[in-house]
Amino acid sequence: MDEETRPDRASESLDVLVVGAGLSGLICATELQRCGLRLAVLEARERWGGRMLGGSSPAGIRVDLGGQWAGATHHRLLALIDACGLQRYPTHYDGDGVLIWNGGFHRAGVEPDFNASLLFLRPAELGLPAAELADAQRVAERFQRLVEQVPAAAPWQAADADVLDRLSVSHWLDRQGAGALARYPLAWLGRLGGSGGFEPHESSILHLAWTQAVAPQNATPEAWLVEGGIAQVAERLAADLAGRILLRSPVRAIHQNAGGVTVTLADGTERHSAAVVVAIPPPLRLAIDYSPALPPQWRGLLQRSPMGSMVKVLALYRRPFWREQGLNGLGIGNLSTLELTVDSSPPDGPGILAGFIAGERAGRWQHLSERQRRQAVLADLQAWWGDDAAEPLDLVLHNWNAEPWSGGAFTSFLNPGAWTTYGPVWQAPQGRLVWAGTESASRWPGYFEGAIEAGLAAADQVTALLGGSRSC
Numbered sequence: 001m002d003e004e005t006r007p008d009r010a011s012e013s014l015d016v017l018v019v020g021a022g023l024s025g026l027i028c029a030t031e032l033q034r035c036g037l038r039l040a041v042l043e044a045r046e047r048w049g050g051r052m053l054g055g056s057s058p059a060g061i062r063v064d065l066g067g068q069w070a071g072a073t074h075h076r077l078l079a080l081i082d083a084c085g086l087q088r089y090p091t092h093y094d095g096d097g098v099l100i101w102n103g104g105f106h107r108a109g110v111e112p113d114f115n116a117s118l119l120f121l122r123p124a125e126l127g128l129p130a131a132e133l134a135d136a137q138r139v140a141e142r143f144q145r146l147v148e149q150v151p152a153a154a155p156w157q158a159a160d161a162d163v164l165d166r167l168s169v170s171h172w173l174d175r176q177g178a179g180a181l182a183r184y185p186l187a188w189l190g191r192l193g194g195s196g197g198f199e200p201h202e203s204s205i206l207h208l209a210w211t212q213a214v215a216p217q218n219a220t221p222e223a224w225l226v227e228g229g230i231a232q233v234a235e236r237l238a239a240d241l242a243g244r245i246l247l248r249s250p251v252r253a254i255h256q257n258a259g260g261v262t263v264t265l266a267d268g269t270e271r272h273s274a275a276v277v278v279a280i281p282p283p284l285r286l287a288i289d290y291s292p293a294l295p296p297q298w299r300g301l302l303q304r305s306p307m308g309s310m311v312k313v314l315a316l317y318r319r320p321f322w323r324e325q326g327l328n329g330l331g332i333g334n335l336s337t338l339e340l341t342v343d344s345s346p347p348d349g350p351g352i353l354a355g356f357i358a359g360e361r362a363g364r365w366q367h368l369s370e371r372q373r374r375q376a377v378l379a380d381l382q383a384w385w386g387d388d389a390a391e392p393l394d395l396v397l398h399n400w401n402a403e404p405w406s407g408g409a410f411t412s413f414l415n416p417g418a419w420t421t422y423g424p425v426w427q428a429p430q431g432r433l434v435w436a437g438t439e440s441a442s443r444w445p446g447y448f449e450g451a452i453e454a455g456l457a458a459a460d461q462v463t464a465l466l467g468g469s470r471s472c
């Protein structure tokens, strides 16, 4: 990414302008380029990839600072990784994971059926009170029945949608009479399931159930890792689009009329095209000035679509020492800072624990000094994995809330009432403007797989708009 690439001439009228060079925009542009359309990609940052971001630890080890996993059923993403010639390896789940619950240390093996587990772990092995486990199972089963009732393409059409969309996850749990242990997995799904980064009082039970209907945790979304990092996928896609990506080009305005689209950049430069694809996270779409104005129901939806709150943590060690005690690095529980760790060590490489600080914990953590931030993370790593964990070779803390062109992570979520009031406009194009970005996907929104699906769907819509078809 040393060299910035520039589309040929600013004055030229192109077929398509793509706003955002994240995975979704890159995929969309790749498809449209394959169809012979003349295009440019306008990217606000000085780099491409968006939430797909590679980096090096201070000791020079390649890591993913953004997303890192491919799921067992993420067929498009897996095919893309393979087509890029990248090597993938399965996430290490052999051995016991650890739940720390109210200060108690509970280890158990991984239950392959997520719906029968207590957050991945075999409940019977945890040594927790039988009544609390039974309560957790009862609530999980009720939630699963709800998930099965939510139409993935139209959650506002679920039975009792009006009621469920106005009940926060917390209130729904109250109504079930759920105890603390039973509440925890649903709170965890909001904070760290693919939806990522919201608290149980911030969204509705309808939204949480929808996230599991379209992106089920049971389908193992954290199945595969990529040697050298998955962000190499963005590098490869960008290389194939050489000459068509314009970096440091934040889009400020999109004007459309019968003749075409004019896109204005922050420096006042104008670009012209027949159609435009906007492949950026929903809250950031509001920062663009549209004329004609977006319909009020679209603005209503976007105003109720905040980003989740997320910090990615990577702790690197000389070796995955936890495996020597039969542990697999999967850490969950109600600790003060970290929400999760997962063994992300490459084969024959250093030991790497990937973790997250999510939701309000991430918000509070940001108020700490640098030293306190590290101490808080190290204390939790030590609680799960012992004294060796307190002295990593490197500790990488990447705060996605501090990235203005993401605004948080993993993805956006909807506030209570938004689906049933505004939902039907969710994916609707506006004239010559087509939406992409993972949040626009019908399947696996919030994930790379969703970003690819939405990018391909946008390419279809654009080619239809321009009078062709994508099979071109």
Ligand SMILES: Cc1cc2nc3c(=O)[nH]c(=O)nc-3n(C[C@H](O)[C@H](O)[C@H](O)COP(=O)(O)OP(=O)(O)OC[C@H]3O[C@@H](n4cnc5c(N)ncnc54)[C@H](O)[C@@H]3O)c2cc1C
Pocket (backbone or CB within 6 Å): 019, 020, 021, 022, 023, 024, 025, 042, 043, 044, 045, 047, 048, 049, 050, 051, 052, 065, 066, 067, 068, 069, 070, 249, 250, 251, 252, 279, 280, 281, 284, 288, 310, 311, 312, 400, 405, 406, 408, 409, 410, 411, 436, 437, 438, 439, 445, 446, 447, 448, 449, 451
């Ligand atoms: C910490 C973290 C962990 C994650 N873990 C996983 C995982 O393991 N597996 C998985 O599948 N997914 C994961 N995700 C989610 C995944 O990274 C995203 O779903 C995916 O990368 C989104 O791609 P996108 O193209 O839709 O959006 P983005 O990647 O956000 O791309 C949007 C692009 O638009 C640009 N932009 C924004 N506004 C403007 C503007 N006005 N003008 C021009 N450009 C603009 C941005 O700079 C950005 O480059 C994770 C995300 C994070 C942050």
